Amino acid sequence: MYQKKDINRHNGKCSLEEIEKKRLLALQRRQQALLKIQTTPSSSPVQQPKYNNSTNVMRPNKLNNRFNPMETKNFFNRTVVTGKCYMISGERFALETSSFASSVIETFKTVPSRSYDVKSRIWNFHINDHDSLIQKLMHHESNISVTRIPQTVLQIFKKSLKSDDENIFKQDLSKIDKKLIDSLMPFQQDGICFGISKNGRCIIADDMGLGKTIQALGIAHYFQESWPLLIVVPSSVRYQWSEAIYEFLPSIPMHYVHHFASARDCIGDDKVTIISYDLLARAVHTFEKHIFGFVILDESHVLKSNKTARFQAAQRICTHARHVILLTGTPALSRPIELHSQISLILPRFMRFLLEALSCSYEDYGVRYCAGQRSVFGWDFTGSSNMQELQSLLKITCMIRRLKVDVLSQLPSKIRQVIILDPTLIKTRKRMNEMSKQLQTNITNSERHNTLLQYYTDSSFARLKGVCDYVTNLFENKRKCLLYAHHQNILDAICKVAESMNIKFIRIDGKTNPEQRKQQIDQFQEQDDCLAAVLSITAANAGVTLTxxxxxxxxxxxxxxxxxxxxxxxxxxxxxxxxxxxxxLVAKDTADDYIWPLIKKKLNVLNAAGLDQDLSIDNVDITAQKEHGQQDLISFMNISLSPGMKSQSQKDNKQDNDSGASTSTNDLKQLLEVDEEYFDSCSWDDIA
Known part of the structure; x- marks a missing residue:
């Protein structure tokens, strides 16, 4: 008996006795469930169960609580309208909705300060109506969800409304050296007044060439009682600062100014100390033993990353300073997140409005203004958002920025031209085509790094003949000019052309020491027969005047x-x-195909934030190099961005190439954005 039962179980079968037992147990459980339903209190009477003749089992009617897609109410579900608020000026905010809702628009019309922008189709209101409008929408009959402006940001703007902006630019400057005051232009005087109104803690982000140095010295001299003064600069412009002090502040004796020359140097009773960023990072322990009441950080965009040694050294010194001035013509080179580290030096707790100061965490700033998104790998702050609000926020808190077109109408305008190098002189190698194709495939980040760097270097060799040919024509016309290059091989080639044509020139690259640099600049400026300045883009892009x-x-x-x-x-x-x-000078089928679109993308982001760069490549004159019968390549600016494509394949497979080019372009754009910090860490001046 037991053996047969065990065999049935082993074969997945049950005996008749077990089947009957399970059936009775199931009926018992069903009766208990029915009894529970009948005794449950309800607002509506429970329907009586029906008797099933076929099974002799009492089955209750199914309650009508399941989702029925055919019910009428499901055809009229209310969609959720989302909205977000952001500042568009110092006193007005915009409320942008995801979709049109007539009832919401009627609510907007009840606000007295309402205004509708026909172009953008967005409603905006006065900042004082922000809270009341949010309250109305919270109790609105429509299903609307609105992201309000953070209360801390609102308080910053509301406080600014109560302040007297006119008095900001009316400061008593009698404490400043008369020689400096007499040298000021009106907008420079406004910059000094702005810095004084911010108690010497601000960013002067004027366009290049508008005299940020003289403005910083004016603010520093106003707060002279807080000295000693520390000026941190790129190594190449150390002597320009000391000369500016001698020229504009003659009341400061020359022996008060000290150039900190090496990590073994010492700090005495000097009133003014000038040091480079790299040397400060190496000698930070020496400087921490002294308190500098006033700190000037020139070209502060080099501090864009808070992970670098130079930023951490500057932060340790600025912590004890009463006044900190940042100078930069490009406050955010590529991304708004780069502003945060700079702002943190002058306003250590930026973004939260307190009675004493401002405060902000890195994450708060990134989420609000860098479209911050959190992933399994952490925060991603490479984007941009609420750019108009950020522009206004910086303006009322800590930054003054003027462009040449706004304040210096007498300064001649720039005329930009794109010269397409003769393609017959561009010697693209087979390896370059292979690297271009490789960049369009799915490869690892490390492989992309190496491939892109090598592709950029190989492009410099490919363009050598075209560059030398163009430079030869310039020298024949005896035009005084600046010739910028990035790689050493191109700098060397230009110098050889000048020597072969007996053209007098100067050269400044990463190997030029500050003393030689100044001598060469003076030579170029003062001698009419010195026709060319051969310059490294990364070593001579700042702190040099070659007018x-x-x-x-x-x-x-x-x-x-x-x-x-x-x-x-x-x-x-x-x-x-x-x-x-x-x-x-641009060359087709080289790295230029990728760099032009990247520049345009970055400019659009910076301009949206109000950090306009006086650089536009949309309206430039495009000319082809006229040697060797080459046709005009006006279409270069609209190329498909796939350097490996040849003209014949474009004719045969135009549709396939167009679809493939779009994907590869987007991928490489993202690669260049992600890898910028990697490129910044390279020693560009040593690249062949």
Missing amino acids: AAHLVVFTELFWNPGILCQAEDRVHRIGQNDNVIIQY
Whole structure:
């Protein structure tokens, strides 16, 4: 008996006795469930169960609580309308909705300060109506969800409304050296007054060439009782600062100014100490033993990453300073997140309005203004959002920024030209085509890094003949000019052309020490027969005045628009009395195909934030190099961005190429954005 039962169980079968037992147990459970339903209190009477003749089992009617897609109410579900608020000026905010809702619009019309922008189709209101409008929408009959402006940001703007803006630019400047005051232009005087109104803690982000140095010295001299003064600068412009002090602040004795030369140097009773960023990072322990009441950080965009040693050193010194001034013509080289580290030096707790100061966490700033998104790998702050609000917020809290077109109408305008190098002189190698195709495939990030760097370097060799040919024509016309390049091999080639033609020139690259640098600058500025300045883009884009020329030629491109703009303004600045012509030499089927679109993308982001770069590549004159019968390549600016494509394949497979080009372009754009910090860490001046 037991053996047979065990065999049935083993075969997945049950005995008749077990089947009957389970059936009776199931009936018992069903009766218990029915009894529970009948005894449950309800607002509506429970229907009596029906008797099933076929099974002799009492089955209750199914309750009508399941989702029925055919019910009428499901055809009229109310969709959720979302909205977000953001500041568009110092006193008005916009409320942007995801879709049109007539009832919501009627609510907008009840606000007295309402205004409708026909162009953007967005409603905006006065900041004082923000809270009341949010309250109305919270109790609205429509299903609307609105993201309000953070209360801390609102309080910053409301406090600004109560302040007297006119008095900001009316400060008593009698404490400042008369020689400096007499040298000021009206907008420079406004910059000094702004800095004084912010108690010497601000960012002067004027366009290049508008005299940020003299404004910083004016603010520093106003707060002279807080000295000693520390000036942290790129190594190449140390002596320009000391000369500016001697020129504009003659009341400061020369022996008060000390150049900190090495990590073994010492700090005495000097009133003014000038040091480079890299040296400060190495000697930070020495400087921490002294308290500098006033700190000036020139070209502060080099502190864009809070992970670098130079930023951490500057932060440790600025912590004890009463006044901190940041100077930069490009406050955010590529992304708004780069502003946070700079702002944190002057306003350590930026973004939360307190009675004493401002405060903000890195994450708060990134979420609000960098479209921050959190993933399994952490926060991603490479985007941008609420740019108009950020622009207004910076303006009322800590930053003053003027462009040449706004304040210096007498300064000659720039004329930009794109010169397409003769393709017959561009010697693209087989390996370059292979690397271009490789970048369009699914490869690892490390492989992309190496491939892109090698592709960029190989492009410099490919363009050598075209560049030398173009430079030869310039030298034949005896035009005084600046010739920028990035790789050493191109700098060397330009110098050889000049030597072969007996053209007198100067050269400044990463190997030029500060003393030689100053001598060469003076030579170029003072000697009419010195026709060419051969310059490294990364080593001579700042702290140099070369207004003796009015032609700037970029023989190579660089993917950072801020660097290019700074390099342009070595000529286009105060002291220039002629029109300035900027020429960009570009070569098809090289790395230029990728760098131009990248520059445009970054400029759009910066301009949206109000951090306009005086660099536009949309309205430039495009000319082809006229040698060897080459046709005009006006279409270069609209190329498909796939350098490996040949003209014949474009004719045969135009549709396939167009679809593939779009994907590869987007992928490479993202690669260049992600890898910018990797490129910044490279020693560009040592690249062959």
